[in-house]
Amino acid sequence: MTQKSILITGCSSGIGLDAARTLHSRGWRVFATCRAEADCERLRGEGLESFRLDYDDTDSLDIAMAEVVARTGGTLDALFNNGAFAIPCAYEDLPRDAFRAILETNLIGYHDLTCRVLPLMRAQGHGRIVNNSSILGMVGYRWRTAYVATKFALEGITDVLRLELRGTGIHPILIEPGPITTKFRDNSAVQFRRWIKWETSAHRGEYAKVIARFEANTGPDKFELPASAVTDKLIHALESPRPKARYYVTVPTHIMGIARRILPVWALDRLLAGSKRA
Numbered sequence: 124m125t126q127k128s129i130l131i132t133g134c135s136s137g138i139g140l141d142a143a144r145t146l147h148s149r150g151w152r153v154f155a156t157c158r159a160e161a162d163c164e165r166l167r168g169e170g171l172e173s174f175r176l177d178y179d180d181t182d183s184l185d186i187a188m189a190e191v192v193a194r195t196g197g198t199l200d201a202l203f204n205n206g207a208f209a210i211p212c213a214y215e216d217l218p219r220d221a222f223r224a225i226l227e228t229n230l231i232g233y234h235d236l237t238c239r240v241l242p243l244m245r246a247q248g249h250g251r252i253v254n255n256s257s258i259l260g261m262v263g264y265r266w267r268t269a270y271v272a273t274k275f276a277l278e279g280i281t282d283v284l285r286l287e288l289r290g291t292g293i294h295p296i297l298i299e300p301g302p303i304t305t306k307f308r309d310n311s312a313v314q315f316r317r318w319i320k321w322e323t324s325a326h327r328g329e330y331a332k333v334i335a336r337f338e339a340n341t342g343p344d345k346f347e348l349p350a351s352a353v354t355d356k357l358i359h360a361l362e363s364p365r366p367k368a369r370y371y372v373t374v375p376t377h378i379m380g381i382a383r384r385i386l387p388v389w390a391l392d393r394l395l396a397g398s399k400r401a
Contacts, residue, residue, distance in 0.1 A: 128152040128199055129361070130191055130240070132176055133206025135162035137305030138255065141350035142203060142357055143171055149358070154191060158206070178206060178232020179224075188239045199243045201251040201361050204233040209270040209311045211333065212319045213326045217268050221318040229273035234280065241293070249292040253360050254281050255353070258301040258376045262383055264395055266333070285368060296360045299380075301373030302347040312337040346374045 129146060133139035134155035143155035143166070156176035157163050166173035172194070176187040191199055207229045210221050237252055244250030259267055260274030277297075284295040315321075315337070321330035356370035371377050382391055 126150065126152050127201070127361075128154065128191075128195055129201040129203060130154045130156065130187075130199060131203040131205060132156050132178070132236070133158075134166060134171075134173065135159065137307065138300070138303060138350045138353045139203075139205045140166075142205070142354045144169070145351070145354045145358070146361075147171055151361075152195075154187075154194075156187060176236075178228045178236065181235065184232075184236055184239060192243070197243060198247050199240055199250065201253065202237065202240045203253045203255065203357065204236065205255045206232075207255070207270075207273070208314055209267065209307070210314045210318055211266045211270075211311050212268070212315065212321070213266060213324065214268040216319055216321065216324050216326065218318055221314075222269055222272075225269045225273060229270070230276050230280075233277065237284075244293045245291065250294070251361050251366065252284070252293065252295045253357060254295070254297055256281075256297045256299045258299060258373070258379055260297070260299060261376070262379050262391070262395060294366050296366050296368060296370070298353060298356050298360065298370045298372060299376050300348075300353050301375035301379075302344040303353060303373070304343055304347055304349050308337075348373050 127150075129151055131139050131143050131146075131153060134143045135157040139155070143153045147153045147155075147170075153171060155163075155166050155171045155173045157166065157173065158175070158177045160175050163173040163175055174187060174190050175183055177183045208225065210217065210225055233254060240250070240252070244252075254277055256277050257270070257274045259271045260278040263271050263275075281295050281297050288295060315333075319330075321327055321334075324330060352372050356372055360366045360370060371380055382394060386394070
């Protein structure tokens with residue numbers, strides 16, 4: 124049996140790293156990519172095939188795809204679009220350049236890489252394109268304007284791609300995690316400090332509380348699961364002969380999946396506004 128191959132982005136830590144390690148142990152040939160070469164070197168030290176891929180750098184996409192083609196002879200069974208970041212802030216405090224930056228990584232980069240992978244999958248007549256979305260691709264949430272925008276768009280794009288690839292043997296799939304134990308919140312704090320001029324905002328009082336929570340490092344959220352919970356769903360998405368279009372991960376995602384279908388808008392808004400976690 125031919126060894127199956129997968130390209131995974133965002134493997135320096137968290138979901139991508141757990142997925143790369145687990146799939147490698149299951150016999151997959153894993154191309155575990157990272158934005159920083161130092162992280163790639165660390166993964167190569169673990170025995171993984173790792174090279175640089177940065178969604179914001181089209182040259183790195185060119186080089187990464189050339190690596191895949193050279194190493195596999197022009198085949199690829201699966202792509203897991205995973206790398207992403209958030210910029211927590213109120214809608215009115217989101218700078219144009221910050222919005223552009225997150226769209227470039229979380230959405231346009233996914234699109235670009237997927238379009239580069241599709242010719243390989245079309246030629247071989249099969250493939251899985253798994254996009255890591257979020258509970259925030261299903262419902263909006265205060266202080267998450269930019270991230271919500273990218274994930275709502277990713278959901279719509281994946282739906283369209285699924286229709287366009289119907290009958291080709293290529294399956295676009297969404298994974299929708301809720302709270303997962305990763306460095307995501309720490310990285311969000313970095314982006315907040317980089318972009319948001321909170322001291323002059325109408326929301327500065329609330330921002331002070333947000334910053335205090337960042338610095339307090341209060342630990343995992345209620346219902347938070349380890350990254351392996353996402354990997355479990357990814358394995359089914361990759362190995363099932365009939366994968367689902369969507370995979371929910373964590374209790375909050377299941378709850379919101381039901382709530383958005385059955386609650387009126389005013390009730391859903393009240394439910395979502397009740398949480399104060401940044």
